[in-house]
Amino acid sequence: MPAETPIQVIIASRSEIAICGLVNSLTRQNDIDVVGVIHSLTDLFSLLNSKKVDVLLLDLGDDNENLKLIQTLYLQCPKLQILLFCSAIKPYIAYQLLGLGITGIISWNIPLEEIYESIQLVAKGCIVLKHENVSSSLLIYFREGLNKLNERELSTLKYVVEGCTNKEIAVRMHVAPRTVETYISGICSKLNARSRTQAAVQAIHLGVIQP
Numbered sequence: 001m002p003a004e005t006p007i008q009v010i011i012a013s014r015s016e017i018a019i020c021g022l023v024n025s026l027t028r029q030n031d032i033d034v035v036g037v038i039h040s041l042t043d044l045f046s047l048l049n050s051k052k053v054d055v056l057l058l059d060l061g062d063d064n065e066n067l068k069l070i071q072t073l074y075l076q077c078p079k080l081q082i083l084l085f086c087s088a089i090k091p092y093i094a095y096q097l098l099g100l101g102i103t104g105i106i107s108w109n110i111p112l113e114e115i116y117e118s119i120q121l122v123a124k125g126c127i128v129l130k131h132e133n134v135s136s137s138l139l140i141y142f143r144e145g146l147n148k149l150n151e152r153e154l155s156t157l158k159y160v161v162e163g164c165t166n167k168e169i170a171v172r173m174h175v176a177p178r179t180v181e182t183y184i185s186g187i188c189s190k191l192n193a194r195s196r197t198q199a200a201v202q203a204i205h206l207g208v209i210q211p
Contacts, residue, residue, distance in 0.1 A: 006033035007123045008052055012044050013037075013059040013085070022057075025112045032119060041069065048077055054123050059085035059108075063093040067100070074101040078194070081122040086131070094134040099192045104128030125198045146203065148190045156183040161200045 009032055013019045016039060026032050036047045041060060047053075061069060066084065073080060083104040084097065094105055103122040106115065110130050118128045149157065152173070159169040166184070170177040184196050193199035 006031055007119060008033050008035050008054045009057060009119060010034075010036045010038065010044070010047055010051075010053050010055075011057045012039070013057075014039055015059070019059075022112065022115065026116065026119075029116060032116070045076075048073075048080070053077075053080060055081045055083060055119050057083050057085060057119070063090060067093065067096060070097055070100050070102050074194075081125070083118060083122050083128065089131065089134060091134050094131075098127070101192075101194045103194075103198075104130075105134055106130040107132065124201070125195065126201045127198070145191045149187060153183050153187050153190075156180060157187055157199060157203055160184070160187075160196050161204060 009026065011019055011023060011026075011034060019037065023034060023037055026034050035051050035053060038044050038047055044056075044060070048056075056073070058066070058069075060066075066086075070082060070084075073082060078101075081103040082101070083106060084102055085106060085108055087108050089105065097105065103125070104118055104127060106118050106128060107130060110118075114130060118130060121128050155173060156169055159172060164172070166177050166180045169180045173180070184199075187193070187199050188196065191199045191202055193202060
């Protein structure tokens, strides 16, 4: 994302008091534009329909409510990057949320500076896990996903990390572009990634593939 284009952020939380400090901190950042602060699902969908939004900071429900909400958001706003705030979350719920396309899970206990950094990362498609209940178990899960990739898929992922287009990958691997699309579809499915870019960033984040 170009430096001159601020990240458009909505903060959705039922607690007005809890987010006051966060809003004040983020509005001081030149590369972030807080385009809305809302406290209900009705307001959330109304705002998403009226504004361009890059990142949603979400803290509106319990585990089961979040599962339903994020599934709906993924269908209606597939390009939206979702960063979930929570004080407690079960690892298996986090597993399901990431499978639905959520981009990050962070704890309310982390410093404001780390929240700011997390927004920057998810805006680029990175997966951010900064929650004591889920980080270690989910990193294991992601590594298991990478281990499921076959040789052709892993080669394709390496080329994606290098910045190659599908046509360039097809030439290098001596296959048809449609075959590359099939490989990438398999990669995204096994890694629970929403895009080829997110899959590549995930592999780099885990140190499996060096950029």
